[in-house]
Amino acid sequence: LINTWYVLTAAHCHTEKTKIVEVVLGEWDVLTDPDCPIGEGGCDNPRVQRKEVEDVIVHRGYVNKTGPNDIALIKMKTEVLLNAFVQFGCLPLPEYKFQFHNPEFRDATVVGW
Secondary structure, three states, X not given: OOOOOEXXXXXXXXXXXXXXXXXXXXXXXXXXXXXXXOOOOOOOOXXXXXXXEEEEEEOOOOOOOOOOOOOEEEEEOOOOOOEOOEOOOOXXXXXXXXXXXXXXXXXXXXXXX
């Protein structure tokens, strides 16, 4: 989640056969909603947010998942509500001097589900 309207994802997740049609936010345990520890009393954890997708913008240079530019933006039809379980993914600020000026021929890994 990069702001309250967009999610950053891999372009290979959105194809003609497997279109992204929904974004689920704040999910941890798919068997319960809200996610509450078993055996505990009252639980006031926020409920999962299910958002319909308005558009998926795939990088214009994307060709296949083994090549470069495997990145896309998902725009949701309605705005996400931030809470204890739904927060922005953060990138390092310039003052941390993250050295990645020439990304060509360098590896970077991003994970999530």
